[in-house]
Amino acid sequence: MIQITGLSIARGSKSILKQANLTLFPKEKVGLIGHNGAGKSSFFASLLGELPVDAGNIEIPQAWSVAWIDQEVTANDTPVIDFALEGDRALHTIRQQIRHAESSGESAHIAHLYEQLDNLDGYTAESRVATILHGLGFKPEDLQRNVGEFSGGWKMRLNLAKVLGSRAELILLDEPTNHLDIEAVLWLAQWIRQVDCTVLVISHDREFLDEICTHTVHLHGEQLVKYTGNYSTFERTFAERAEQVDQANRKASAEIEKLQRFVERFKAKATKAKQAQSRVKRIEKIKLIETYQVQAHAEIPFLEPHKSPDPLVVLARAACGYNAEKPVISGLNLEIRPGDRIGLLGSNGNGKTTLVKSLVGDLPLLSGDRVEGKGLVVGYFAQDQIESLDMAATPLQHLARVDRQATEQQLRDFLARFDFRDEKVRQTVGNFSGGEKSRLALALLAYLRPNLLLLDEPTNHLDMSTRQALVNSLIEFEGALVMVSHDRHLLESITDTYWRVHAGQVSPFDGDLEDYANLLxxxxxxxxxxxxxxxxxxxxxxxxxxxxxxxxxxxxxxxxxxxxxxxxxxxxxxxxxxxxxxxxxxxxxxxxxxxxxxxxxxxxxxxxxxxxxxxxxxxxxxxxxxxxxx
Missing domain, CATH: 1.20.5 (Single alpha-helices involved in coiled-coils or other helix-helix interfaces)
Structure with missing residues (x-):
């Protein structure tokens, strides 16, 4: 088991944990939760020995191997299947030894090595890892392609595949679903539930955590608090404890107030001085319990559109893509009308983003017609939206570029609604967290008062509470929206209709996400x-x-x-x-x-x-x- 006792760690002057204790048992599937900035990734770094421990101990069994997701991929000339196999360090070492022994003719040693290879299930390694790669969205023909041929998002999937194929006793996953589609998220949840090792996951995807977690650890108030059950169970238990603490504090406060009135009334009277002093000591002994507080989240308000044409946008006899000889989607006839709330389903590579860009007008149609309604105002959040922000500019400067007629106070008032206040509006975006950058990008969209929102993975950098704020805002949004997201809670909360983008076609999907999972x-x-x-x-x-x-x-x-x-x-x-x-x-x-x-x-x-x-x-x-x- 993993035993953490009296652990104190800090990042610079910021304290992350103070005298924290935690025990994790073999095969537990644990979700590590806490608001952005609480120190979840720092805690992972301390488990890996990358962040010095100020006090306390972290005891991980010496026989355990540990696997985690690297943030970079450098083996660009390595075939995909070989790269993923390298995650199983013991197997990788044995295979290298076999190649060396065979080249040097050490026949006696070769037999022993092949026995070790069999003990490590080496004969089935390619099949096992190929299954993992398939589950993460790689096609059979991708397995012999070089790693360098893939984009950054797919390279992160390769790093994940490497970890999942490691056969480690402890696996650390930091936001593993960020670069996945729904199909891969569903597969990953099933894999984690079945794997025979301890898994510790940082995620802001509540549906994912509900599916995989046997336990939840809340990093809160510089402590690690462990709960039995998944995220929803934690949420209920946390709320119950918060209510219990609140009741206890109200009772204690009433007692303090009563005692204080007695002291104030009788402290000057000699006959009551002893009793007054006794009550002073009683007041000093009464301690209020530290309040359980859920991290306050910023609002993400979308204003009512000025007007909405009907229809908003129409694609007729359309073909979408980048090559007229090989369109990604063809035979497309659809229209978006006011009040439509559409979720796009389909594995990565089938054309969801291509469809969104065609609806926006950023990607010209290969054939057919795109017709805008008069007065159409599009708010488009792309997958790489935060990368389009000017890292040297401030939130005030970004918003002033959108509306050059507005006064600074008007811009400040609007940004304050998105929790950019005081000096924050004059800080450069390059110093912001990923969540703050996403919030600013959403604020810039909201300022346009769009009547059509097109959102492509808007939650990748948002923590749990900010995701819920986005859900609440989109529920109230009066325009139409089309969304691509792997966050099932978000999709289920705000969409009424699903379109499946699959095999070059777009068709209505008559069912919910559970039906979709069963279909897959x-x-x-x-x-x-x-x-x-x-x-x-x-x-x-x-x-x-x-x-x-x-x-x-x-x-x-x-x-x-x-x-x-x-x-x-x-x-x-x-x-x-x-x-x-x-x-x-x-x-x-x-x-x-x-x-x-x-x-x-x-x-x-x-x-x-x-x-x-x-x-x-x-x-x-x-x-x-x-x-x-x-």
Whole structure:
């Protein structure tokens, strides 16, 4: 287990933790939460030994390997599959030793090395890592491409794949969903739930945290407070504790006030002096409990549009893309009308951003017509929106460029609504955090009073409370909006309709995000079955000895999953029985019912995951048995 005792760390003059304690047990999936600037990434740095500890101890078992996401990729000439395999350090070392031994003819040593390779599941490594890469959105033909051919966002996915393929005992993930689409986020959540190691995740995606976390650690008030359960459970528990603290403090304050009145009244009277002094000591002993405060968030208000044409924008017989010979989307006929609230679904590379840019007018159509309604005002937030800000300019200067007629006070008043106040409006943007830059970019959009908002991943740099502020504002927004986001809470809260961008077409999706997740599972299963005969050419062992070894591994994994499935099914049945037998006449039954319902839901989710994994393993096992004639 990981044992943290009396930990104090600081960044310069800013204290991050002070005498903090925390225990993490093997295989726990832990969400690390806290407002932007609380020090979550600094805490990760201290776990990795990159940030000096001022006091206290961090004890991680020496036998544990630790994996984390690098922020840079330098191996540009390395094939994707080889780059991802390097994350498994033990396997990478053994393979290097085998290559050296084979070149030098050390036959006796080679046999021992191959035995070690088998113990590390080396024969299935390519297949295992290829599955991870596929889950993160890479196509089969991408695996032999060089890393340098991919954009920055895809390189971050490669770094994530490297970590997931590491087989480390402790995995640290800092905002792993930022460069992913919904499809990859859903896959990653399933992977984390099933992996047999301890995972510590920093994320502001509440749906993601709800799906993966067995525990939540709140970095708050320079302490690490651990809660059992996912983010929603933490939120309820935190609110309950805050209410309890508030009640206790109100009671203590009333007692202090009563005692203080007695002291003031009788401190000058000799006959009451002793009692007054006693009450002074009593006042000194009463301590108010530190208030539980949720970090206040900035507002992100969008003003009512001046007017809205109907329709706002129309694409007719349109083809979108960058090459007339190979359009990304074709046969497009759609219109955006006032009040439309549309979420775009589809994996990265299918054309969601291309469609948004075509709607904005930034990307000319390859064919067809784009017609704007008279009075259309577009507010467009691109994926790289904050990079378009002038890092040497201040918020005041940015807004003055939008409206040269406004007075400084008018500009200050508007920026204050987005929590840019006092000297903050005169600080250069280059010194802002990612969240502050995003907030400023949204403020510049809001000032235009758009009647059509086109938002492409607007939450990547926003913390939980600011994301909720954006949700609240967009719910009240009176114009139309089209959104691309991997944040399912945001999509579910503000959109009414989904369009799926897939295979060069845009079509309405009649369902919610749960239906979409089920569709993806179904399509993935069909794709996997269609590729079964070709598995031997995609990194699977081709000789009979290796195939027998793979079959042995599969059978062991099937037995393990079957045992886990049996245990989870039993846990679910126990929870069902307990819920059925509850006596609701007792006062504490409601809280007990909530706990049992959570346990039942957790067990049910694990049953579904194990059943899905078992099916995959059985299909592969049957295919190998057929090939071997067993």
């Amino acid at each position: 599972k179904k399509e993935s299963s069909q794709t996997d079955r269609s590729k079964e005969p070709a598995k031997a050419t995609q990194g699977q062992p081709t000789d009979r000895q290796a195939a027998h070894q793979r079959l042995k591994t599969l059978r062991n994994q099937i037995k393990k999953i079957e045992k886990q499935l049996e245990e989870c099914t039993a846990q679910r049945q126990l929870a069902d029985t307990a819920l059925h037998n509850l006596d609701y006449s007792k006062p504490d039954t409601a809280s007990l019912a909530a706990r049992l319902a959570h346990e039942r839901e957790t067990a049910h989710r694990q049953v579904e995951d194990h059943e899905f994994k078992l099916l995959e393993l059985m299909l592969e096992s049957e295919t190998l048995e057929s090939e071997l004639g067993l």
